[in-house]
Amino acid sequence: MDLERATKQAAAAAAAALRGARALVVTAGAGAGVDSGLPDFRGPQGFWRAYPMYQRLGLSFEEAADPVHFTDDPAFGWGFYGHRLRLYRETVPHAGFGLLREWIARLDLDHFVATSNVDGQFQLAGFAPDRVCEIHGSIHHLQCLRPCRDDIWENHEEIPVDETTMRARVVPRCPACGGVARPNILMFNDWTWVGDRTAAQRARLQGFLAAHETDPVVVIEMGAGTALPSIRNLGARLGYRPGCLVVRINPREPAIDRPHLALPVGALAGLRAIDAALVAGAAP
Ligand SMILES: [Zn+2]
Numbered sequence: 001m002d003l004e005r006a007t008k009q010a011a012a013a014a015a016a017a018l019r020g021a022r023a024l025v026v027t028a029g030a031g032a033g034v035d036s037g038l039p040d041f042r043g044p045q046g047f048w049r050a051y052p053m054y055q056r057l058g059l060s061f062e063e064a065a066d067p068v069h070f071t072d073d074p075a076f077g078w079g080f081y082g083h084r085l086r087l088y089r090e091t092v093p094h095a096g097f098g099l100l101r102e103w104i105a106r107l108d109l110d111h112f113v114a115t116s117n118v119d120g121q122f123q124l125a126g127f128a129p130d131r132v133c134e135i136h137g138s139i140h141h142l143q144c145l146r147p148c149r150d151d152i153w154e155n156h157e158e159i160p161v162d163e164t165t166m167r168a169r170v171v172p173r174c175p176a177c178g179g180v181a182r183p184n185i186l187m188f189n190d191w192t193w194v195g196d197r198t199a200a201q202r203a204r205l206q207g208f209l210a211a212h213e214t215d216p217v218v219v220i221e222m223g224a225g226t227a228l229p230s231i232r233n234l235g236a237r238l239g240y241r242p243g244c245l246v247v248r249i250n251p252r253e254p255a256i257d258r259p260h261l262a263l264p265v266g267a268l269a270g271l272r273a274i275d276a277a278l279v280a281g282a283a284p
Helices: 004-019 028-035 043-050 052-057 070-072 073-088 097-105 196-211 231-239 268-281
Strands: 022-027 110-115 132-134 137-146 150-154 182-185 218-224 244-249 259-262
Touching: 004 244, 004 259, 004 268, 022 097, 022 231, 028 097, 028 268, 043 052, 070 073, 073 137, 097 268, 110 196, 110 231, 132 196, 137 196, 182 268, 218 231, 218 268, 231 244, 244 268, 259 268
Parallel strands: 022 110, 022 218, 110 132, 218 244, 244 259
Antiparallel strands: 137 150, 137 182
16 A cells, blocks of 8 residues: 555544544654754764764763763763754644644543653643643753752753864753752753652653543554664553554654554645544544
Protein backbone atom coordinates (compact mmCIF):
# COMPACT_ATOMS: atom_id res chain seq x y z
CA MET A 1 0.00 0.00 0.00
CA ASP A 2 1.39 3.43 -0.80
CA LEU A 3 2.21 5.89 1.90
CA GLU A 4 -0.64 8.27 1.17
CA ARG A 5 -3.28 5.56 1.21
CA ALA A 6 -1.86 3.98 4.37
CA THR A 7 -1.92 7.37 6.09
CA LYS A 8 -5.46 8.14 4.96
CA GLN A 9 -6.79 4.78 6.08
CA ALA A 10 -5.12 4.97 9.49
CA ALA A 11 -6.32 8.57 9.88
CA ALA A 12 -9.92 7.53 9.23
CA ALA A 13 -9.68 4.77 11.84
CA ALA A 14 -8.03 7.17 14.30
CA ALA A 15 -10.80 9.72 13.74
CA ALA A 16 -13.48 7.08 14.37
CA ALA A 17 -11.74 6.06 17.61
CA LEU A 18 -11.46 9.69 18.72
CA ARG A 19 -15.18 10.23 18.18
CA GLY A 20 -15.93 7.35 20.52
CA ALA A 21 -13.20 8.16 23.06
CA ARG A 22 -13.62 9.54 26.55
CA ALA A 23 -9.98 10.51 26.98
CA LEU A 24 -6.97 11.43 24.88
CA VAL A 25 -3.37 10.85 25.90
CA VAL A 26 -0.85 12.72 23.76
CA THR A 27 2.69 11.39 23.95
CA ALA A 28 5.58 13.17 22.29
CA GLY A 29 9.24 12.66 21.51
CA ALA A 30 11.79 14.85 19.76
CA GLY A 31 10.14 14.46 16.35
CA ALA A 32 6.99 16.22 17.60
CA GLY A 33 8.60 19.65 17.31
CA VAL A 34 10.36 19.27 13.97
CA ASP A 35 7.46 20.93 12.13
CA SER A 36 7.88 23.96 14.42
CA GLY A 37 11.43 24.23 13.12
CA LEU A 38 13.06 22.63 16.17
CA PRO A 39 16.09 20.38 15.65
CA ASP A 40 15.64 16.80 16.84
CA PHE A 41 19.41 16.22 17.22
CA ARG A 42 19.10 12.93 15.37
CA GLY A 43 22.61 11.53 14.93
CA PRO A 44 25.80 13.59 15.08
CA GLN A 45 25.10 15.14 11.67
CA GLY A 46 21.69 16.38 12.76
CA PHE A 47 23.14 17.85 15.92
CA TRP A 48 26.07 19.48 14.16
CA ARG A 49 23.83 21.00 11.51
CA ALA A 50 22.00 22.79 14.31
CA TYR A 51 25.20 23.57 16.23
CA PRO A 52 28.22 23.83 13.88
CA MET A 53 30.38 25.15 16.73
CA TYR A 54 30.24 21.80 18.50
CA GLN A 55 31.39 20.07 15.32
CA ARG A 56 34.47 22.30 15.36
CA LEU A 57 34.99 21.32 19.00
CA GLY A 58 34.38 17.66 18.12
CA LEU A 59 31.55 17.31 20.65
CA SER A 60 28.48 15.12 20.12
CA PHE A 61 25.05 16.04 21.49
CA GLU A 62 25.63 13.79 24.49
CA GLU A 63 29.00 15.43 25.16
CA ALA A 64 27.70 19.00 24.73
CA ALA A 65 24.72 18.23 26.98
CA ASP A 66 26.82 16.51 29.67
CA PRO A 67 26.10 17.97 33.12
CA VAL A 68 29.83 17.74 33.96
CA HIS A 69 30.29 21.10 32.18
CA PHE A 70 28.25 22.89 34.84
CA THR A 71 30.85 21.83 37.39
CA ASP A 72 33.98 22.17 35.25
CA ASP A 73 33.06 25.27 33.25
CA PRO A 74 29.54 26.63 33.99
CA ALA A 75 29.62 29.25 31.20
CA PHE A 76 30.30 26.49 28.66
CA GLY A 77 27.66 24.21 30.17
CA TRP A 78 25.12 27.03 29.95
CA GLY A 79 26.16 27.81 26.36
CA PHE A 80 24.21 24.87 25.01
CA TYR A 81 21.24 25.17 27.37
CA GLY A 82 21.10 28.98 27.19
CA HIS A 83 20.93 28.80 23.42
CA ARG A 84 18.17 26.19 23.52
CA LEU A 85 16.27 28.19 26.16
CA ARG A 86 16.05 31.16 23.81
CA LEU A 87 15.18 28.94 20.85
CA TYR A 88 12.33 27.25 22.74
CA ARG A 89 11.00 30.55 24.08
CA GLU A 90 10.91 32.05 20.59
CA THR A 91 9.47 29.03 18.78
CA VAL A 92 5.82 29.12 17.74
CA PRO A 93 4.34 25.63 18.20
CA HIS A 94 3.13 24.27 14.85
CA ALA A 95 -0.56 24.07 13.96
CA GLY A 96 -0.81 20.42 15.06
CA PHE A 97 -0.86 21.49 18.71
CA GLY A 98 -3.88 23.67 17.97
CA LEU A 99 -5.64 20.78 16.23
CA LEU A 100 -5.19 18.60 19.31
CA ARG A 101 -6.70 21.34 21.47
CA GLU A 102 -9.61 21.72 19.04
CA TRP A 103 -10.42 18.01 19.22
CA ILE A 104 -10.21 18.04 23.00
CA ALA A 105 -12.74 20.88 23.13
CA ARG A 106 -15.03 19.70 20.32
CA LEU A 107 -15.15 16.02 21.30
CA ASP A 108 -15.15 16.83 25.03
CA LEU A 109 -12.10 14.65 25.72
CA ASP A 110 -10.43 14.47 29.08
CA HIS A 111 -6.73 14.67 28.27
CA PHE A 112 -3.15 14.43 29.42
CA VAL A 113 0.23 14.96 27.75
CA ALA A 114 3.38 12.94 28.39
CA THR A 115 6.49 14.26 26.68
CA SER A 116 10.20 13.53 26.76
CA ASN A 117 10.82 17.01 25.38
CA VAL A 118 12.13 19.66 27.77
CA ASP A 119 11.06 22.53 25.50
CA GLY A 120 7.72 23.50 27.10
CA GLN A 121 6.01 23.58 23.70
CA PHE A 122 2.72 22.09 24.95
CA GLN A 123 2.36 24.79 27.61
CA LEU A 124 3.33 27.42 25.03
CA ALA A 125 0.57 26.04 22.78
CA GLY A 126 -1.99 26.55 25.55
CA PHE A 127 -2.11 23.16 27.26
CA ALA A 128 -2.71 23.51 31.01
CA PRO A 129 0.51 22.92 32.97
CA ASP A 130 -1.24 20.45 35.29
CA ARG A 131 -2.10 18.32 32.24
CA VAL A 132 1.50 17.84 31.13
CA CYS A 133 4.03 15.30 32.36
CA GLU A 134 7.61 16.17 31.35
CA ILE A 135 9.44 12.92 32.00
CA HIS A 136 12.88 14.43 31.42
CA GLY A 137 12.12 17.71 33.19
CA SER A 138 11.98 21.18 31.69
CA ILE A 139 14.44 23.80 30.50
CA HIS A 140 12.02 26.41 31.87
CA HIS A 141 12.82 25.34 35.43
CA LEU A 142 16.05 25.56 37.42
CA GLN A 143 17.62 23.76 40.36
CA CYS A 144 20.82 24.14 42.37
CA LEU A 145 23.74 22.30 40.75
CA ARG A 146 24.97 20.68 44.00
CA PRO A 147 22.00 20.63 44.91
CA CYS A 148 22.04 22.37 48.29
CA ARG A 149 18.32 21.62 48.58
CA ASP A 150 15.59 20.09 46.43
CA ASP A 151 14.06 23.40 45.32
CA ILE A 152 12.95 23.77 41.70
CA TRP A 153 12.04 27.23 40.46
CA GLU A 154 10.84 28.82 37.23
CA ASN A 155 13.53 29.93 34.85
CA HIS A 156 12.98 33.61 34.05
CA GLU A 157 16.67 34.22 33.32
CA GLU A 158 17.98 35.87 30.19
CA ILE A 159 21.06 33.88 29.22
CA PRO A 160 22.78 35.37 26.17
CA VAL A 161 25.28 33.06 24.47
CA ASP A 162 28.34 33.90 22.39
CA GLU A 163 27.73 31.63 19.42
CA THR A 164 31.34 31.67 18.29
CA THR A 165 32.45 30.01 21.54
CA MET A 166 29.10 28.58 22.76
CA ARG A 167 29.76 30.23 26.12
CA ALA A 168 27.00 31.87 28.14
CA ARG A 169 27.52 35.48 29.18
CA VAL A 170 25.38 34.93 32.28
CA VAL A 171 25.35 31.94 34.61
CA PRO A 172 22.18 31.63 36.73
CA ARG A 173 22.70 31.26 40.46
CA CYS A 174 20.99 29.34 43.22
CA PRO A 175 19.20 31.88 45.44
CA ALA A 176 19.80 29.70 48.51
CA CYS A 177 23.56 29.08 48.38
CA GLY A 178 24.76 31.41 45.60
CA GLY A 179 26.27 28.48 43.68
CA VAL A 180 25.64 27.64 40.05
CA ALA A 181 22.08 26.81 39.03
CA ARG A 182 21.36 24.34 36.22
CA PRO A 183 18.30 23.43 34.15
CA ASN A 184 15.97 20.96 35.86
CA ILE A 185 16.51 18.53 32.98
CA LEU A 186 17.41 14.88 33.35
CA MET A 187 20.66 14.69 31.36
CA PHE A 188 22.94 11.85 30.33
CA ASN A 189 25.16 10.69 33.23
CA ASP A 190 23.13 12.84 35.57
CA TRP A 191 23.30 12.01 39.28
CA THR A 192 22.10 15.30 40.74
CA TRP A 193 18.83 15.92 38.90
CA VAL A 194 16.05 16.87 41.30
CA GLY A 195 13.09 14.79 40.14
CA ASP A 196 10.39 16.10 42.49
CA ARG A 197 8.56 18.24 39.92
CA THR A 198 8.45 15.40 37.38
CA ALA A 199 7.40 12.95 40.13
CA ALA A 200 4.42 15.18 40.95
CA GLN A 201 3.51 15.32 37.24
CA ARG A 202 3.81 11.53 37.01
CA ALA A 203 1.51 11.13 39.98
CA ARG A 204 -1.09 13.34 38.26
CA LEU A 205 -0.71 11.29 35.06
CA GLN A 206 -1.13 8.04 36.99
CA GLY A 207 -4.25 9.42 38.65
CA PHE A 208 -5.62 10.40 35.25
CA LEU A 209 -4.92 6.95 33.80
CA ALA A 210 -6.46 5.23 36.80
CA ALA A 211 -9.60 7.36 36.46
CA HIS A 212 -9.95 6.22 32.84
CA GLU A 213 -8.96 2.60 33.33
CA THR A 214 -12.15 1.21 31.81
CA ASP A 215 -12.88 4.08 29.39
CA PRO A 216 -12.22 4.16 25.67
CA VAL A 217 -8.89 5.99 25.41
CA VAL A 218 -6.89 7.10 22.38
CA VAL A 219 -3.15 7.59 22.64
CA ILE A 220 -1.62 9.79 19.96
CA GLU A 221 2.14 9.33 19.87
CA MET A 222 4.16 11.85 17.87
CA GLY A 223 7.79 11.71 16.86
CA ALA A 224 8.93 9.24 19.53
CA GLY A 225 11.86 7.16 18.37
CA THR A 226 13.28 3.87 19.57
CA ALA A 227 16.62 5.38 20.66
CA LEU A 228 15.11 6.79 23.88
CA PRO A 229 12.19 4.41 24.27
CA SER A 230 10.44 5.74 27.41
CA ILE A 231 7.64 7.45 25.49
CA ARG A 232 7.02 4.45 23.23
CA ASN A 233 7.01 2.20 26.29
CA LEU A 234 4.25 4.25 27.89
CA GLY A 235 2.10 3.83 24.78
CA ALA A 236 2.92 0.12 24.65
CA ARG A 237 1.79 -0.33 28.26
CA LEU A 238 -1.45 1.55 27.66
CA GLY A 239 -1.97 -0.33 24.39
CA TYR A 240 -2.59 -3.54 26.31
CA ARG A 241 -5.65 -2.04 27.98
CA PRO A 242 -8.94 -3.07 26.47
CA GLY A 243 -10.52 -0.04 24.86
CA CYS A 244 -7.21 1.74 24.33
CA LEU A 245 -6.02 2.50 20.82
CA VAL A 246 -2.51 3.78 20.12
CA VAL A 247 -1.99 5.97 17.05
CA ARG A 248 1.68 6.24 16.15
CA ILE A 249 2.68 9.19 13.98
CA ASN A 250 6.26 8.64 12.92
CA PRO A 251 7.88 9.01 9.51
CA ARG A 252 10.96 6.89 10.30
CA GLU A 253 9.89 4.17 12.73
CA PRO A 254 6.13 3.79 12.29
CA ALA A 255 5.83 0.01 12.89
CA ILE A 256 3.23 -0.95 15.50
CA ASP A 257 1.21 -4.12 16.17
CA ARG A 258 -2.46 -4.20 15.25
CA PRO A 259 -5.06 -3.16 16.19
CA HIS A 260 -2.99 -0.04 16.79
CA LEU A 261 -2.45 2.40 13.96
CA ALA A 262 0.57 3.83 12.19
CA LEU A 263 0.68 7.10 10.26
CA PRO A 264 4.09 7.01 8.57
CA VAL A 265 4.41 10.79 8.26
CA GLY A 266 5.58 13.80 10.30
CA ALA A 267 3.62 15.06 13.30
CA LEU A 268 1.85 17.96 11.59
CA ALA A 269 0.98 15.93 8.47
CA GLY A 270 -0.35 13.10 10.62
CA LEU A 271 -2.49 15.36 12.77
CA ARG A 272 -3.81 17.16 9.68
CA ALA A 273 -4.75 13.81 8.13
CA ILE A 274 -6.70 12.84 11.25
CA ASP A 275 -8.35 16.27 11.33
CA ALA A 276 -9.41 15.92 7.69
CA ALA A 277 -10.96 12.53 8.52
CA LEU A 278 -12.75 14.04 11.54
CA VAL A 279 -14.13 16.88 9.40
CA ALA A 280 -15.19 14.46 6.66
CA GLY A 281 -16.88 12.21 9.22
CA ALA A 282 -18.74 15.13 10.76
CA ALA A 283 -20.20 16.28 7.43
CA PRO A 284 -23.97 15.67 7.03
ZN1 LIG B 1 22.14 25.92 46.16
